[in-house]
Amino acid sequence: MSTPPLRVELSAEEDLTLQELRVASDVPQRTKDRAEALRLSHRGWTPAQIAEYLGWQVATTRRAIHRWQREGLYGLWDSPRPGRPSPCTPAVMSALEQHLLTEEGTVNSRQRRDMSYGLVVGSLTSATYIRFMNWQATRAQRLFQRTGIATVIVQDNASIHTSKAVQERMPIWQPQGLDFFQLPPYCSQM
Structure with missing residues (x-):
């Protein structure tokens, strides 16, 4: 006798709460993803x-x-993790975000409107990065077909960006409208 598939039954109120969590700006991304999974x-x-x-x-x-x-709703949030606290506190992340959006010489006002950025704090595997870049390439292809504007990815020299697996995927991503700009090994602007 087989077991029934693992499935969540939500009330209308629970579903609405999870939907609101998914779009809330002050909720950690992992919590939002768990809400979406449910x-x-x-x-x-x-x-x-x-x-x-x-x-x-x-x-x-x-x-x-x-x-x-x-645990219900409380089970969506991470428990405090052992070890040294992250140096990237919410205040540091907010300051970085503000810097990227307002610092003169970073981007002009037209670029600011068209710019999106991602910052990962912690570890990232090549497989995860490739999945993310595949998604970016799909978005870039749609944008390129619609507007003729290429998407430029600016990368530092982290080992994940220069890995063989990632380098092998670049010729596949480029025809989709995804261009890469590699920062020099030392970049005083960063």
Whole structure:
């Protein structure tokens, strides 16, 4: 006898709460992703489908569902982690964001309107980076077809950016309208 598939049943109120969490600006991204995973499960998605959509492992999806079942809404947030606190406090991240948007010489007002950026604090694997860049390439291709404007990715010399796996993907991404600008090994502007 097989076990029923792992699935979340949400009330209308719970679904609305999770939807609001998903778009809230002051909620950590991991919490937002867990909220989205629960809403997808409620709509009949399997853990494998959710994992593929979010770029997770299936086990991560299952853990998020089990945490919801055990702890409810509180299970969506991370517990404090052991070890040294991150040097990137919310105040530091806010200051960096403000710097990127307002610092003279960084971008002009037209570029600011058209610029998006991402910053990762912590570890990132080549596989995760490639998935992210595949997504960026799809977006860049749509933008290029619609407007003729290429998307430029500015990268530092982190090992993930110069890895063989990433370098092999660049010729695939470039025809999709994704161009790369590699910063020099030492960049005093950073």
